[in-house]
Amino acid sequence: xxxxxxxxxxxxxxxxxxxxxxxxxxxxxxxxxxxxxxxxxxxxxxxxxxxxxxxxxxxxxxxxxxxxxxxxxxxxxxxxxxxxxxxxxxxxxxxxxxxxxxxxxxxxxxxxxxxxxxxxxxxxxxxxxxxxxxxxxxxxxxxxxxxxxxxxxxxxxxxxxxxxxxxxxxxxxxxxxxxxxxxxxxxxxxxxxxxxxxxxxxxxxxxxxxxxxxxxxxxxxxxxxxxxxxxxxxxxxxxxxxxxxxxxxxxxxxxxxxxxxxxxxxxxxxxxxxxxxxxxxxxxxxxxxxxxxxxxxxxxxxxxxxxxxxxxxxxxxxxxxxxxxxxxxxxxxxxx
Amino acid sequence: xxxxxxxxxxxxxxxxxxxxxxxxxxxxxxxxxxxxxxxxxxxxxxxxxxxxxxxxxxxxxxxxxxxxxxxxxxxxxxxxxxxxxxxxxxxxxxxxxxxxxxxxxxxxxxxxxxxxxxxxxxxxxxxxxxxxxxxxxxxxxxxxxxxxxxxxxxxxxxxxxxxxxxxxxxxxxxxxxxxxxxxxxxxxxxxxxxxxxxxxxxxxxxxxxxxxxxxxxxxxxxxxxxxxxxxxxxxxxxxxxxxxxxxxxxxxxxxxxxxxxxxxxxxxxxxxxxxxxxxxxxxxxxxxxxxxxxxxxxxxxxxxxxxxxxxxxxxxxxxxxxxxxxxxxxxxxxxx
Numbered sequence: 001x002x003x004x005x006x007x008x009x010x011x012x013x014x015x016x017x018x019x020x021x022x023x024x025x026x027x028x029x030x031x032x033x034x035x036x037x038x039x040x041x042x043x044x045x046x047x048x049x050x051x052x053x054x055x056x057x058x059x060x061x062x063x064x065x066x067x068x069x070x071x072x073x074x075x076x077x078x079x080x081x082x083x084x085x086x087x088x089x090x091x092x093x094x095x096x097x098x099x100x101x102x103x104x105x106x107x108x109x110x111x112x113x114x115x116x117x118x119x120x121x122x123x124x125x126x127x128x129x130x131x132x133x134x135x136x137x138x139x140x141x142x143x144x145x146x147x148x149x150x151x152x153x154x155x156x157x158x159x160x161x162x163x164x165x166x167x168x169x170x171x172x173x174x175x176x177x178x179x180x181x182x183x184x185x186x187x188x189x190x191x192x193x194x195x196x197x198x199x200x201x202x203x204x205x206x207x208x209x210x211x212x213x214x215x216x217x218x219x220x221x222x223x224x225x226x227x228x229x230x231x232x233x234x235x236x237x238x239x240x241x242x243x244x245x246x247x248x249x250x251x252x253x254x255x256x257x258x259x260x261x262x263x264x265x266x267x268x269x270x271x272x273x274x275x276x277x278x279x280x281x282x283x284x285x286x287x288x289x290x291x292x293x294x295x296x297x298x299x300x301x302x303x304x305x306x307x308x309x310x311x312x313x314x315x316x317x318x319x320x321x322x323x324x325x326x327x328x329x330x331x332x333x334x335x336x
Numbered sequence: 337x338x339x340x341x342x343x344x345x346x347x348x349x350x351x352x353x354x355x356x357x358x359x360x361x362x363x364x365x366x367x368x369x370x371x372x373x374x375x376x377x378x379x380x381x382x383x384x385x386x387x388x389x390x391x392x393x394x395x396x397x398x399x400x401x402x403x404x405x406x407x408x409x410x411x412x413x414x415x416x417x418x419x420x421x422x423x424x425x426x427x428x429x430x431x432x433x434x435x436x437x438x439x440x441x442x443x444x445x446x447x448x449x450x451x452x453x454x455x456x457x458x459x460x461x462x463x464x465x466x467x468x469x470x471x472x473x474x475x476x477x478x479x480x481x482x483x484x485x486x487x488x489x490x491x492x493x494x495x496x497x498x499x500x501x502x503x504x505x506x507x508x509x510x511x512x513x514x515x516x517x518x519x520x521x522x523x524x525x526x527x528x529x530x531x532x533x534x535x536x537x538x539x540x541x542x543x544x545x546x547x548x549x550x551x552x553x554x555x556x557x558x559x560x561x562x563x564x565x566x567x568x569x570x571x572x573x574x575x576x577x578x579x580x581x582x583x584x585x586x587x588x589x590x591x592x593x594x595x596x597x598x599x600x601x602x603x604x605x606x607x608x609x610x611x612x613x614x615x616x617x618x619x620x621x622x623x624x625x626x627x628x629x630x631x632x633x634x635x636x637x638x639x640x641x642x643x644x645x646x647x648x649x650x651x652x653x654x655x656x657x658x659x660x661x662x663x664x665x666x667x668x669x670x671x672x
Contacts, residue, residue, distance in 0.1 A: 137567035137599050200536040200572045228574075229620040231473035235575030236536045242570050263473050269620045281617055284565040284605045 001190070003027045004061050004095075005071040006086055007034045011054065012045045017100060018071030020184040022049040024163040027190075031061045032071075033086055058089035065090070069187055070099035077102025077126075088114060096121040100183030100194070125186045128198045128206065135204035139211045139245040140286045146211065147336060148222040148246035149294070150237070152274045153260050154230060156252040157296040157325070159185055161332075162223040164324035165250070168333055169219055176219035179210045181240060185223045196225060196236045203236060207243030219336070222246060228277050231263050238281065245286040250332055251275050251317055254296040255309040272317050292332040293321035337526070339363045340397050340431075341407040342422055343370045347390065348381045353436060354407030356520040358385040360499040363526075367397045368407075369422055394425035401426070405523055406435035413438025413462075424450060432457040436519030436530070461522045464534045464542065471540035475547045475581040476622045482547065483672060484558040484582035485630070486573070488610045489596050490566060492588040493632040493661070495521055497668075498559040500660035501586070504669055505555055512555040515546045517576060521559045532561060532572045539572060543579030555672070558582060564613050567599050574617065581622040586668055587611050587653060590632040591645040608653050628668040629657030 005022070007015040011034040022029055022042060029052040032042060038056040042049065055061060058068070068090035074080060079101055087097055087105075091114050097105055105111050105122040115122050139146070147165065149158040162178055162185070169176040178185065180192030193206045207222070214220055222244045226233030253271050260266040268274070275290040282288045295313045297306035306326055314321035320331040341358070343351040347370040358365055358378060365388040368378060379387040391397060394404070404426035410416060415437055423433055423441075427450050433441055435458075441447050442458040451458050475482070483501065485494040498514055498521070505512040514521070516528030529542045543558070550556055558580045562569030589607050596602040604610070611626040618624045631649045633642035642662055650657035656667040 135568040137602060196537040197535055199533055200539040200575065201532040201569065203536040203571050204568050228617065231578055231621055232471040232540050233537065234578045234617075235539050235571040235573075237571075238564075238574045239536065239571030242567055266473060266621060273620075277617060277620075281564065281570075281613060284609075284613075285567055285602060 001027045001066045002030050002064065003067045003069050004031045004033060004058070004065050004090070005029060005069045006083060007032055007071045008083065009034065009036050010072040011037055015072045017069065017073070017184040017187050019046065019049070020159065020188045021069060021071065022046065022052070024167070025188045030063060030065050031055045033057060058086040058093070065093065065095045067096045067098055070097070070101065073100055073183070079103045079105065079108065087111065091115055091118050091120050094118060094120060096123060098123040098125060098187060100125045100187060102126065125183055126194045126197045128193055132198055132202040132209070133205050134201060135208045135243050137285070139208045139243060142211065142215045144215050144217055144220050145248070145336065146220045146222060146244055146246045147248045147250060148241065148244055149224040149250045149252055150241070150278050151224060151227045151252045152229070152268050152271055153227050153254070153257060154233065155261055156254045156257070157294055158224045158252045161250060161252050161294040161324050161329070162221045163188065164329045165221045165332060168329045169221070172333065174219050175217050176221060177214045177217040179207070179214060179220055179222040179244065181207065181223045181225055195240065196233070200235060200239070203239035204243030207240050211244055227260070227274070228281065229269060229274060230260055231266055241278065241282055242285055246282070246288050248291040248336055249278055249288055250292050250294050251278070251290045252294045252296065253313065255300060255313065270316065271313065275317050290317060290319055292319050292335040293317050294332065295321055295323050297323045297326055337363045337402045338366050338400065339403045339405050340367045340369060340394070340401050340426070341365060341405045342419060343368055343407045344419065345370065345372050346408040347373055351408045353405065353409070353520040353523050355382065355385070356495065356524045357405060357407065358382065358388070360503070361524045366399060366401050367391045369393060394422040394429070401429065401431045403432045403434055406433070406437065409436060409519070415439045415441070415444065423447065427451055427454050427456050430454060430456060432459060434459040434461060434523060436461045436523060438462065461519055462530045462533045464529055468534055468538040468545070469541050470537060471544040471579050473621070475544045475579060478547065478551045480551050480553055480556045481584070481672065482556045482558060482580055482582045483584045483586060484577065484580055485560040485586045485588055486577070486614050487560060487563045487588045488565070488604050488607055489563045489590070489593060490569065491597055492590045492593070493630055494560045494588045497586060497588050497630040497660050497665070498557045499524065500665045501557045501668060504665045505557070508669065510555055511553050512557060513550045513553040515543070515550060515556055515558040515580065517543065517559045517561055531576065532569070536571060536575070539575035540579030543576050547580050563596070563610070564617065565605060565610060566596055567602055577614065577618055578621055582618070582624050584627040584672055585614055585624055586628050586630050587614070587626045588630045588632065589649060591636060591649065606652065607649065611653050626653060626655055628655050628671040629653050630668065631657055631659050633659045633662055
């Protein structure tokens, strides 16, 4: 699938979805749309991902595209009116639109009418399927080895770790798939459910359904969300843990982070304590274990410093660890 | 407020909301509508609740009513067409309608038009407020003593225990309020949010908002839902635990129940183990303790047998316990 990614004013540092698709997506990226960095190439900013030109607008994209991905989400999740020109243009070129905004494109009268006229799809990835139901606990009985990334907090690298594991597993020839649970993951994979937007009674059921749909693979890497010790999102975290019934957990942590992000009065317990909590709360339903750690060392300047932090983390949780972005995820795969 | 309760074919045994309102509601119940038991009185079936006549239909209700409560919910939560006559009649008599169905009365064209014509409200208690947001952890900082009922499973008596505690606390002259989180509780109290219908990202936030709105009371009894070891609902349970930041927990269990109801392949751990789990997962955010137990002994024939079961339960969880329906909730209040 050939796509363009809209990221006006935000590429690359505030464009998590755009970067996720460039790094891990199977899509062929024709261009990134960003008025501020137009004229550059992706490689000028991100040397280790798929390269593409950065252009001003939809008119400058070379050749046909199948889909325009809205690769940024402003605070509040609204649709910025300055994007309409490009979205309309993409529709008129026959491209589907995929977006992860709180504001649903499919409920926008202007866009819906135009999409109808040109026979394209407006895909709001945050909109949950209408037919979700409660979990029945069946993910416990599957043959696939289910590996869930869990965190000491939000934004510790669960998504990145999940996709790193997927890529490395495939390189080893393993039959592996991901279970995407967040908007970027769903965009990257082209399937999945943004579970934090589901009705809370159905959240575990949504995860269970995705597991079952992928159960014919040998390895399933489930993208975790939030943290069991997060004041706002712990319910989503636990729904994923109990909905996916993982055989193994990978604990994601950012080195040096001491408090929950944006909830600074809530200290993060020691990683080993968080690992124990995940294991304890999973055990009555399905025995599982933190088999490895994934440490985010992006704020550590030197590789030597990062290595040291990883070693300390591994000792603290008594399991092998790595930083899968800075180094590689082999320690984690070896532990499975 | 003077109300009638629709419970066709289900009163009293399959009419949880009807019985909840009769037992604990502040509403004055003018009549129960049940074609099958019409001609009886409530007292013929339930000697220990507010009495009222059971009548065939809306025409037989003596005097004016302010609200018709739909006090039953069929499997699937649909609107039974045989109820329309009574609902329409209530609207035409100027009564609001309150329902906890999955099917929203306010989105039914016929009912919405009629309600508009007569200037009455269609109150769908399962419909969450549109302006919910994420929790900010602020429930931790309130002066009120927050007491949450938690369970080893669904349907162990959390709602009943919560309202028993409220009534007994008020009898002692304590300044107390409830935080209703389920549809029956919301009907009984006339306020609250059915939290298992909220978007999972906002579930803890919904609980937190209710706590804050009631924070001027000395005691808040929060109605728990599900169980931390439930394969489908544990996320809702944890969202309530972290959203309400309770100072004390009351563990609700049904004597003799060994597996999760309707999930028979999932054994319930020992109650003491479940108590430990609740305390462990709360601790990183807000220290709390299981201070008492509430044992449902409805299937124990004799009071002597029930006393024995309660004593065993108390010993097992190392805290005072009672069956608040069969005996009284004083042991729990004394423990606070």
